[in-house]
Amino acid sequence: MAEVAADDRTYLQAFANFLGAPEPALRLLISILIGYPIVLIHRYTLYCKSPKLQHLYFIVTGVSIALFNYGHNVVHSAVCVMVAWLLLLLIGGTLKSVIISFVFQMTYLLVGYYMTGTDTYDIKWSMPHCVLTLRLIALTYDVYDGRKDPGKLSNDQQKTALSFTPTLVEIAAHTYFPASFMVGPQFSMRRYLDFVKGTLVGCELPPCLIPGLLRGGLGLFYLAVYQVGISYIPDAFINSEEYYDLSLWQRHMMVGLWAKITLYKYISCWLIAEGVCIMSGLSYSGKDANGNCLWNGCANVKIGLYEGATTFGHMIASFNTNTNAWVAQYVYKRLRFLNNRYISQTSALVFLAVWHGLHSGYYACFFMEFVVMNFERDIVNYVNQYPRLVSLLNAGPLKYFKFVVLKLYVVVFMGYCLGPFVLLKLHRWWKFYSSLYFSGHLFFALWPFYAPAVKAIIKTIGGERVKDDKGKKE
Numbered sequence: 001m002a003e004v005a006a007d008d009r010t011y012l013q014a015f016a017n018f019l020g021a022p023e024p025a026l027r028l029l030i031s032i033l034i035g036y037p038i039v040l041i042h043r044y045t046l047y048c049k050s051p052k053l054q055h056l057y058f059i060v061t062g063v064s065i066a067l068f069n070y071g072h073n074v075v076h077s078a079v080c081v082m083v084a085w086l087l088l089l090l091i092g093g094t095l096k097s098v099i100i101s102f103v104f105q106m107t108y109l110l111v112g113y114y115m116t117g118t119d120t121y122d123i124k125w126s127m128p129h130c131v132l133t134l135r136l137i138a139l140t141y142d143v144y145d146g147r148k149d150p151g152k153l154s155n156d157q158q159k160t161a162l163s164f165t166p167t168l169v170e171i172a173a174h175t176y177f178p179a180s181f182m183v184g185p186q187f188s189m190r191r192y193l194d195f196v197k198g199t200l201v202g203c204e205l206p207p208c209l210i211p212g213l214l215r216g217g218l219g220l221f222y223l224a225v226y227q228v229g230i231s232y233i234p235d236a237f238i239n240s241e242e243y244y245d246l247s248l249w250q251r252h253m254m255v256g257l258w259a260k261i262t263l264y265k266y267i268s269c270w271l272i273a274e275g276v277c278i279m280s281g282l283s284y285s286g287k288d289a290n291g292n293c294l295w296n297g298c299a300n301v302k303i304g305l306y307e308g309a310t311t312f313g314h315m316i317a318s319f320n321t322n323t324n325a326w327v328a329q330y331v332y333k334r335l336r337f338l339n340n341r342y343i344s345q346t347s348a349l350v351f352l353a354v355w356h357g358l359h360s361g362y363y364a365c366f367f368m369e370f371v372v373m374n375f376e377r378d379i380v381n382y383v384n385q386y387p388r389l390v391s392l393l394n395a396g397p398l399k400y401f402k403f404v405v406l407k408l409y410v411v412v413f414m415g416y417c418l419g420p421f422v423l424l425k426l427h428r429w430w431k432f433y434s435s436l437y438f439s440g441h442l443f444f445a446l447w448p449f450y451a452p453a454v455k456a457i458i459k460t461i462g463g464e465r466v467k468d469d470k471g472k473k474e
Helices: 002-019 023-033 035-045 051-091 095-116 126-146 155-160 168-176 189-197 209-232 235-239 248-280 303-307 312-318 321-338 341-356 360-383 387-393 396-423 426-435 439-445 447-462
Strands: none
Touching: 002 023, 023 035, 023 051, 023 248, 035 051, 035 248, 051 095, 051 126, 051 168, 051 189, 095 126, 095 341, 126 155, 126 168, 126 189, 126 321, 126 341, 155 189, 155 321, 168 189, 209 248, 235 248, 235 396, 235 426, 248 303, 248 396, 303 312, 312 321, 312 360, 312 396, 321 341, 341 360, 360 387, 360 396, 360 426, 360 439, 360 447, 387 396, 387 447, 396 426, 396 439, 439 447
């Protein structure tokens, strides 16, 4: 067996070298793509059959994918699944179970990051473990919500709440579901169980093969664009002598293009994984006005919104949407009792940074997200109080000019914000920001100091002002 494994690694390494990709990245891609035949076999042999057999099928295939990538390190996910089940069995449905689950799962993840971390982004067992961590924490929350009065639950909570404690087999199958174990997307235990029971779509085979293949094909297209892009602008370019020889404005533009290419790596993986979820039937989300089936229940990226984004708000709403929705439901909205939006927002961003890892670059990145979003919220709210100015900006040739300016703004400063996320280490991202003279920090973080001047200009151009949401004018 050891010899077979060694040969397997040798062949894969040779193929990875031929493609110009790291071997762990190739294993990851194979693991996502193999989801397609796995769900096809399920579709034609087990769909709407015995739930227990379906659970076992998903456990066996999911664990096999984990073994293919990380070998004996699959034990880490198994330990966390076992602890989650025991916790629900003993004190499930209580606030104490939620707190213990949150602390244990996050601590296990962070220790994993510490044990496996290096100076670069690594594809090791801790990578899919971050997906598992959110899934198991959410499970405990959902059982807790299921013990509450349904009338006191939000719409999101009503869709995910569980009035019973899932079995160990159900938890394991939900965790190792082969279409999402490696890179997501997140989906609730409630959705998974409805899918297995046949109540999500119905027991007639759903018309999801073509939509799934199209979504997966789009993912492969983005993967190809990424591979071509990094051959011209690899991560190493941002700290190269060639980069530092560019003028300041050229550095900003190159950073923006580099970030655009880098994000395609994540988008391609999410689209391919989503295609698997669609083909399984798990992504069903009802029908549109014309009676056509909708398959966006597991979507993790909104391509149209992403490519047309002209604000960071658009980018956040279109990128990694499942994780953002998870944080909104299980972190941000749970802090409403504090009655302070900024504390809730800060807590959510700190959680995201911690969840991503221990590298300082994550914290620098999410700090920039905080200041950028507050900048945009403030200026958009103020501009919207001047209907004449809004109409002017959205009419005639000016709307096209506005689009170009805002598109450049998003591309350039998205690269600026993403830099630390990719470079990770303080000495690397500090040098990166130094090369750009900390332009983003000056532009966004200093907004409160130059905001009065900008608002005075807006007021001069805007004419009559509508005050906030009270309908009063001045």
